Amino acid sequence: MRSGRWMAVSAAVFAAAWGGNEFTPLLVMYRQNGGLSDVAVDSLLFTYVLGIVPALVIGGPLSDRLGRRPLMLPAPIFAALGSVLLAIGPHSFALLSVGRVASGVALGLSMAVGGSWIAEISARDGSGAPAGARRAAMSLTAGFGVGAGLAGVLAQWGPWPTVTPYAVNIAVAVAALLWLSGSPETRPRQEHPGRLLDDLKIPGIADRRLLLVVLPVAPWVFGACASAYAVIPALMTAHTSGAPIAFAALCCVLGLAAGFGIQSVGRRIDDPHGVRGVVLALMVLAVGMALAAAAAAMLTIWLSLLAAAVLGCGYGMAMISGLLEVQRIAGPDNLAGLTAVFYGVTYLGFAVPAVLAWTSQTFGSVTYPMMFGVGVVAAVACLVIVALAHRADRARDVATS
16 A cells, blocks of 8 residues: 555545634634623533534444445535534524534544544554654644634734634635545444444443543543633633734643643653553643632733643543553453543543633633632542552552452
8 A cells, every 4th residue: 555545534534623613712712792791602612512522432333344444435425514604693693503513523533533544544654653643643633733823913913803713723624535536445344234323332331440530631621722722712711912813822732832842751751550641731721720810810911821731731640641551451342432422522632711701701700710710629629539449459459369
């Protein structure tokens, strides 16, 4: 197989990730338009989880049965559809919601199917599984970062701000679809598949370490991201020298860059016999929440950017440590399923901005610094749960040895 065949799939994953994150820095723009409440705008950040999770959970098993191409080809189509709906409905909560769900479906398929397809093509061309995993991760991260950064710049200084950012993603998605159609199939269609319901059952879902070590850190992955590039920029709208959308994009790119950078370090920090990686992630997240509380109180640009960077580090460390724990817990028959569970729980973190906005709107005396302070306490509580669970596991191992 020729080298470079993975790049078409990578382009489709890139387009889907772009479509998923292009909306984030534009939250400030939708607030400024005045047609939607803060709670409604922030809930749109979470709405796309309604597309991600089903596509993530069902897409993988279906692609095992039907092949990678039939399940991955719809990803750039859904990405383009999501951008079309977002472009034509800037004042319609219904259209924005459906558009976000479509973007979520594209991303969920890309994560569940695109990553496997890239890994399989990489293995066939002699690059190896680690190269495949790295290519898939880079495709997603690049799409997230470029999508948010360019969308923020175009919405801040480009023409037709509610349309132009999405038009670029539509063009990228269409180009990726045309390129993807020629990619080699790596998973032949099953002749006599069993019941799909059986494929959706995930052995090990009740594993004690999964419940008490992995799941406590999982929501913090995108909870940290959402705080860094949705909540903080919203609070800073009046303090960003007339460029609030560009500032939101900067927070987004800075947080993602910090998260991407720390992941290579996180692999070295992680201890396969302990919980060092998860504990460090929760410690960084607690510091990030404390900085976010200070930024919400002082409303200074430098402190907001520092908080975004530290929260980004927390996101990256939580992501890599959680995935490494899942790989140690799972066997070959349930790795994909448990990974999908982990990703599904991580995306619950996108509910954080909506919850904070609703709390602030409903209870006026509860301020954002106070709520971020609660975040510090919650991170420490999760850290204690993880540490106690690991201690209990070690005591059990000693008793049975």
